Amino acid sequence: METRANHVLIGLFTLIVATLAILFALWAAKYSSDKNYNEYDVIFHEAVTGLTKGGIVQYNGIAVGEVLDLRLDEKDPNRVIVRIRVGSGTPVKTDTQAKLAIIGLTGVLQIQLGGGSPDAERLVAKEGEKVPVIYAKESALSKLLNSTEDIATTATDILLRLNHMLSEDNVKRITLTLDHLENITGTVAGQKQDIAELLRNVRSASAKLDSTLAHTDSAVTHLDQNLLAQLPALVSKLDKSLANIEALSRNANALIGDNSDSLANFSSQGLTQVGPALAELRRVIRDLNKITSRLQQNPAGFVLGRGKPEEFQP
Numbered sequence: 001m002e003t004r005a006n007h008v009l010i011g012l013f014t015l016i017v018a019t020l021a022i023l024f025a026l027w028a029a030k031y032s033s034d035k036n037y038n039e040y041d042v043i044f045h046e047a048v049t050g051l052t053k054g055g056i057v058q059y060n061g062i063a064v065g066e067v068l069d070l071r072l073d074e075k076d077p078n079r080v081i082v083r084i085r086v087g088s089g090t091p092v093k094t095d096t097q098a099k100l101a102i103i104g105l106t107g108v109l110q111i112q113l114g115g116g117s118p119d120a121e122r123l124v125a126k127e128g129e130k131v132p133v134i135y136a137k138e139s140a141l142s143k144l145l146n147s148t149e150d151i152a153t154t155a156t157d158i159l160l161r162l163n164h165m166l167s168e169d170n171v172k173r174i175t176l177t178l179d180h181l182e183n184i185t186g187t188v189a190g191q192k193q194d195i196a197e198l199l200r201n202v203r204s205a206s207a208k209l210d211s212t213l214a215h216t217d218s219a220v221t222h223l224d225q226n227l228l229a230q231l232p233a234l235v236s237k238l239d240k241s242l243a244n245i246e247a248l249s250r251n252a253n254a255l256i257g258d259n260s261d262s263l264a265n266f267s268s269q270g271l272t273q274v275g276p277a278l279a280e281l282r283r284v285i286r287d288l289n290k291i292t293s294r295l296q297q298n299p300a301g302f303v304l305g306r307g308k309p310e311e312f313q314p
Contacts, residue, residue, distance in 0.1 A: 037065065037085045039131045040123070042098045042111060043073075044080040046138060050109035051100065057084050058101075059113040064090045067111065083131070084111060092134070093120040100139040111136075 048070065055067040065086030073079035086092065093116040101112040113134075123132040 036088055038088050038090070038092070039068065039083060039085050040092060040134050041129075041131050042082045042084055042134045042136050044082065044100070044136045045078060046080075046100075046136075048080050048082065048100065048109065050102075051082065051111070052108075055108070056103070056110040057086055057113065058110060059086070059090055059092075061112075064113070082111065086113075091116055092123045092132070093117070094123050095120045096123060096134060098134045098136040100136070 051067065051070065053067055053069065056063055057065040057067065065084055067082055068085050069083040071081050073081055090113075092113065096113055096116040098111055098113050100109050102108070103110055123134065125132045
């Protein structure tokens with residue numbers, strides 16, 4: 001009986017030691033796990049449909065952790081708080097950004113971390129926070145979903161415009177225009193020879209124009225050369241003419257200076273007599289006109305001093 005009791009005690013002791021060893025191993029594993037990972041709260045201001053626990057967390061396309069929990073903010077239900085766990089070596093810094101990304105075509109979401117400049121400090125929990133907080137920016141998917149209503153409105157407007165543009169009247173006009181174009185192309189096809197002849201004439205005229213321009217260019221060049229050759233002689237003649245004009249101007253100035261008294265005299269006295277002389281000249285001209293008129297009417301009477309003889313009337 002005593003031996004059996006000893007065996008029971010030994011077995012119980014062994015069971016207790018094994019249990020303690022398992023608990024220690026679990027604690028050590030959890031401690032090691034906690035030591036190798038850091039937890040963060042990512043705040044989203046949009047719906048996170050498709051994101052679940054165990055979802056992938058990537059940093060610049062590399063898987064660095066997973067999603068631990070998702071919950072709504074008790075103070076603001078428009079915000080979603082996602083607890084993530086990433087490797088301790090992940091460089092999550094104060095300027096690191098988070099956003100949602102789609103995995104392939106399955107519709108499953110993941111959290112994509114990015115950014116973080118080399119000089120920025122690592123992100124740590126602030127006062128009152130259990131873990132550091134990362135504020136997510138709006139994802140491309142959210143922008144697309146928010147703009148769906150505008151896209152639908154625009155598409156509807158486009159369809160209405162297309163429907164109006166393709167009305168029966170417009171379709172008839174388009175059909176008539178196509179018929180006219182077909183007639184025009186048929187007419188052009190029938191005038192191939194004339195068009196070819198016209199193109200040949202245009203080509204010939206263009207060649208003649210090029211030849212004329214070449215001759216004109218040569219003539220202008222020749223004219224420029226002749227003008228440049230004659231330019232020194234023309235400049236010399238112009239200098240001589242200017243010298244003669246300058247000498248004539250000096251002589252005129254000297255002549256005016258020498259006769260300044262006579263000119264002044266003429267201005268003060270001679271010009272005052274011009275008016276009476278002109279009046280007298282006008283009277284003389286009137287008298288001469290009268291005499292001429294009388295000579296034309298009765299030359300004999302004017303010369304002999306008699307009147308015009310009267311004609312005899314029986």
